[in-house]
Amino acid sequence: MHSNSPYAAFVSRMEEKAAKWTDRAGDPQEVADRIVSLLADPEPPARVPIGPTTGWRRALRWGLPDAAWERLMRRAIA
Numbered sequence: 001m002h003s004n005s006p007y008a009a010f011v012s013r014m015e016e017k018a019a020k021w022t023d024r025a026g027d028p029q030e031v032a033d034r035i036v037s038l039l040a041d042p043e044p045p046a047r048v049p050i051g052p053t054t055g056w057r058r059a060l061r062w063g064l065p066d067a068a069w070e071r072l073m074r075r076a077i078a
Helices: 008-023 028-040 054-063 066-077
Strands: none
Touching (some): 008 066
């Protein structure tokens, strides 16, 4: 990305956050194995939460009003 792009600062922040998030990401093999098992399932679920942060993210999303969840997500990427 060119440094004179209007998105340069945002992209830089997102790259820094992505590096931190990658350290906390789940095991890619676990995700791949789960996908394979879902492909073999004749009636797979519509959504399959997976990963180490799934529990608290689902609890927050369920417990917060939409506006609060959106503010939280905006802060996470700001």
